[in-house]
Amino acid sequence: MNILLTSSARRIDFVGFFQDALRNAGINGKIIVADPEHNAPSLQVGDENYVIPHQTDTRYIEAIIEICKKHEVECLVPLNDWEVPKLSAHKKELEEMGVSVFTPDKAIVEQVRDKGKYRELLQSFEVMAPLSYLNIEDALKALENNEVSFPLIVKPRNGSASIGIEIVHNPEDLKFAYQHSVQQIKETPLDDATYKRPEDNVIIQEVIEGEKFSVDMFNDLDGRFLASFIRKQLDMRGGDIDRCITVNSPELQSIAKKTGENLGHAGYMNADVYYDGTNYYVIDINPRFGGGYAFTHKAGADVPAAIIALTAGNQLNDDWLSQDSGIELARHDTVVQIDKEKVKKIID
Known part of the structure; x- marks a missing residue:
């Protein structure tokens, strides 16, 4: 099974998670990594590594399709929310090629990317969002x-x-x-x-003042809710979680389940949820893996293993879909040498 991770950027850890999951499943295959920057650190660790056009380039989808054909890709997982609208718009075409695309359908992507309509979207299933004004x-x-x-x-x-x-x-x-x-x-x-x-x-x-949480919702390819993973944010850096503690709060798990079930998205979504001491408010929803999943993985979950099983039509292991609670975690940087020989262009 060959798996394509797109816009992987600095996420060397995600590449390793998928490589480990393939190996642990006893499945032969490659983790193919693609990013628009030739010196993206993750392009140094994939089994195959490609520079692709930015998602704003008209050749972006051409490059994705070419990689899928060249390597008979069976599973595609995007790691950047800017590219998700393009992928969702071509999802049916990719699926007809035999690719399991772990991204929501276009209509759902448009819903969750418009923060101006969150109250209207979420209140139908009793989840709160902040007051918003469009002008x-x-x-x-x-x-x-x-x-x-x-x-x-x-x-x-x-x-x-x-x-x-x-x-x-x-x-x-x-x-x-x-x-x-x-x-x-x-x-x-x-x-x-x-x-x-x-x-x-x-x-x-x-502005909602108070505690901040990162809430992940994972559904199968048919949009059925499978699991939620929650982390309390302790520190942020560059818009991403730098330190956190895992929590299994029933209130937040309920919000995640209601959101995942009602949106019915395929694959992974990440939401920012703030607690003002009385109510929880959904601030943002990103239709892809959040960088914070790395903390949940360290706390015992293994969503890449679940993605591989769903792609292969195999049984899921409940342990893959749960994290230990109360685990405090912090991110650190690593340095890799950029070897240009490891990176190929898929189109000129």
């Missing part, structure tokens, strides 16, 4: 009516990697942050990730 006028009116109060957060509706996010404390800062977020969208791949104009792709949201 400055509505936010100012809500402030005037005491519906919401400063501070507020301004950010892209389909944001990623903390791009264009600012906390504001007065109307003047609000107007400046709104224009700054618009400009940030224009200058990043976020502009390519939606049909909306940059001016229509910004939300103004109430």
Whole structure:
């Protein structure tokens, strides 16, 4: 079984998780790694390593399909949310080639990438999201009516990697942050990730103060909920978890299960959930593996083993779908030498 991990970037650990899972399953195959940066650290550790165009390039899908054909790929797992809309749009084509694509269908991707509609989306199954406003006028009116109060957060509706996010404390800062977020969208791949104009792709949201959790939801290829994994965030770096402690909170597990069951997505999703001391609020949903899964893997789970079993049509092991609770974990950096001979181009 050959497995393709796309936009793997720095995630050397994820490549190892899948290599270990294949070996432990006694299945012959390769972990193929693809990334648009020729010096991405993960391209040094795959069994086959390819430089591909960025997801904004019209040749991106051509490169993915070419790799799948060349290596008879049976399973594709994306690791970056910017590429997921492109992959979901071509999911049926990939599946017809015999590839199990662990990414949601296009309609679900569009739903979860629009943070401006979270309250409407989530309240139907009794999960809370912050108050959100789609323009400055509505936010100012809500402030005037005491519906919401400063501070507020301004950010892209389909944001990623903390791009264009600012906390504001007065109307003047609000107007400046709104224009700054618009400009940030224009200058990043976020502009390519939606049909909306940059001016229509910004939300103004109430700030939820309190404890922060990373909540993962894992479904099978038919969208049936399988498991949730929860970590309390202790420290962040570069928009990713740096230190955390695993928790198996019934309240958060309930939120994950309701969300996973009602969205019915295929594969892995990660959500940021904040607790203000009274209620839990879903702040963000990413339709792919979050980098925080590495902590859960260290705490006993093995989702790559489950993905391989689902692809092969084999029985799942319950141990793969649970983590030990109360495990405090921290990330550290490693250094790899960049050997250009290990990396190939799939298209010129």
